[in-house]
Amino acid sequence: MDVYFLQQVVNALSAGSLYALMAVGLALIFGILRLINFAHGDVMMVAAYLAAFSLFAGLPVPAAIVTMIVGTVVVGVLMERIAYRPIRGGPEVAMLLTSFAVGQILQNGTLLLTRLGNQPTQIAFPAPDFLSGVVQIGAVTIPRVNVVSFGSGVVLLVLVMLFLTRTRTGLAMHAAAEDLPAAQLMGIKVNRVVATAFALSAALAAVAGLLYASQAGQINPYLGFTPVLKAFIAAVIGGFGSIPGAVVGAYALGFLEVIPTALSGIADVLPPGSVSPGVHDLLATVFPSGLGSYRDAIVFVFLILMLLFRPNGILGGGAKEDVP
């Protein structure tokens, strides 16, 4: 049973890292532009395809990863330059709709390219060796990709935090996020700061794309939808627009998703005789074996409760009244 729970903890940390990589990208851009970039999931999808085709083309794994990251960053920066810059400062709903449009273009563009390359819509992802198979830690068997997801997630998030707090560009991003006109008056090149935010966000999405595709085993042009939605939920739970909030929210979501699965059918997992029959029946009723399939419903109920009672998120402080 210990082993079982340990595995669930690793699953939660692994999923949390993946959500955090995505949620930080959303928060970086929202912080500066007040744009919820729903195309972010499609940027991640593009990364998965870039990785797949680089590996199909026979590139060695490190070269394929570099190609994937560089290619995704180019897509992210172009997306900002072409689609978002012309409407910067416009109504938030216009920016939101634009992000959906960009997402559609990326999805259908990828679909078109796979058709032109005579590929099926869904292709098997050629996960590199260091992301496939399992690792054995004591009695615990864990998919290697989960361990790598957690490890690389933590390392990248620490690097992003150091970048944001220790460099002048990071400081400029803080300033731009807090007060864009005032940041301009400091002589900060706002276009450059925004482009850097998109580049950083795309690079994180690229890593998330590789990890996600390796976990899923298959990729299609629509795979970005669920991750961006999860990242958005994570960011809302943590406190939207806050980078530490995005990280906290992502790991909270990771655990929140695992708990129903971990608890489902717990009565049957317990060694016989370890609890009284009454407790056993109670556990069996409250946590039936099918609880895991209600995972998303439970997450959304939690989200609704958060929005009702703590709309600014875990790190956002309590609900604020608007002072006239």
Place this chain on the structure above:
Amino acid sequence: MLELIDVQVQYGNIRAIDGISLGVARGELVALIGSNGAGKSTTLKTISGLLRPSAGSIRYEGQEITRAPTDRIVGLGISHCPEGRRIFGRLSVRENLVLGGISRPANEVRQDLDRISSLLPLLGERMTQLGGTLSGGEQQMLAIGRALMSRPRLLLLDEPSLGLAPMMVERVFEVIGDLKRQGLTILLVEQNVHHALDAADRAYVLETGRITLEGAAAILRHDPQVEHSYLGR
């Protein structure tokens, strides 16, 4: 040093500035006075490139800067200390100051941090405090210090005394006087006309987007129209 020629600025269909021409000479302190909505802040924002004029031209040290981006204008030596202070409240005093010098090399910024904290000792004691936790007067000092970090030759100061306690207003104008004595050229927008005319060499009176009066501050102080409209005499 700075010259505006027939500058117009529109907000949609509304003409906020309706053809103003003004000049600031090196070492001068020029005040721009007028009631709310006269276009004083708009004028400063247009000079620093936050707003684009719809007509007219702005020249700084012989260079055309009419539609230049703000970062280039800061690089040329114009620093704008905005109305309402606009401190980065979630960043420390030191980080606010570093941001003020972000257009300059990092080693110069370190020297300037010492220079600014000796000029404004209030800030030196509070380097690690968050900007948002400072009092209004302290925030104004920080806003001025931050604007000086880019080593400007022309400082645009927008309503530095707004909302401050009388004692703090005196302190702010002492600092402005110090800066002028050090040779800094200043264009000051101020609703405290009394103080502004005391500190300034020359002044312009702005009404609904036009300049209606200009001249030496000492003379404007005794102008019947100024006395009546702005000095309450």
